[in-house]
Amino acid sequence: MISNISSPVKDACKNDSSGHDWWHIYRVVNLAKYIGEKEGANLEIVELAALLHDLDDWKLNESDGSHLPKARKILSENGYSNETIITILGIIDEVSFKGAGVETKPSTLEAMVVQDADRLDAIGAIGIARTFAYGGHKSQPLHDPDLKPNLHASFDEYKKTRTSTINHFYEKLLLLKDRLNTPAAKQLAEKRHQFMKQFLEQFYSEWNIE
Ligand code: NI
Numbered sequence: 001m002i003s004n005i006s007s008p009v010k011d012a013c014k015n016d017s018s019g020h021d022w023w024h025i026y027r028v029v030n031l032a033k034y035i036g037e038k039e040g041a042n043l044e045i046v047e048l049a050a051l052l053h054d055l056d057d058w059k060l061n062e063s064d065g066s067h068l069p070k071a072r073k074i075l076s077e078n079g080y081s082n083e084t085i086i087t088i089l090g091i092i093d094e095v096s097f098k099g100a101g102v103e104t105k106p107s108t109l110e111a112m113v114v115q116d117a118d119r120l121d122a123i124g125a126i127g128i129a130r131t132f133a134y135g136g137h138k139s140q141p142l143h144d145p146d147l148k149p150n151l152h153a154s155f156d157e158y159k160k161t162r163t164s165t166i167n168h169f170y171e172k173l174l175l176l177k178d179r180l181n182t183p184a185a186k187q188l189a190e191k192r193h194q195f196m197k198q199f200l201e202q203f204y205s206e207w208n209i210e
Helices: 003-012 022-039 043-052 069-077 082-095 109-120 124-137 155-160 165-179 183-207
Strands: none
Touching (some): 003 022, 003 043, 022 183, 043 069, 043 082, 043 109, 124 183, 165 183
């Protein structure tokens, strides 16, 4: 891994308990390199964007994330060209999920690869674990039968709506498999998707005991 970039990132997320810790970044970098290699993407760009993709995330920062100041600073401090910086920031802008009804198709192969890697880490057993960690971080209930899932039509609505962690499966996690960009990622998603469906079935069977 590119160590002059990974060490400040590691430092920035060392106290995270929302599921966006260093090991999330590490897994996304590895997934992105694996998918990127299969799809013939520029692997240096893919790795840099994956390393920096959550540093200015709207879920974790005060600002709306649109100017990506932290990622920009690390890249320029490490001597990357303006052109590379613009490319990386452009990818990071396109990666995040903005709501069930909001189209977020990336415009370059490298952005597709990083988005797919980040989404794969949001599903399956690891995705389930991260989702509950995030729900706790946001003080959300695990499940509330009175709160119905909301298929947000805008990013604003997605950010504002109060929900439960189980609803998050319907509002995001179960939708991700069909929104992946690359064949390599779609193949990896299959087992992870099935596992989440099994998890929900078991969850409800324990909730509704009869
Ligand atoms: Ni991420």
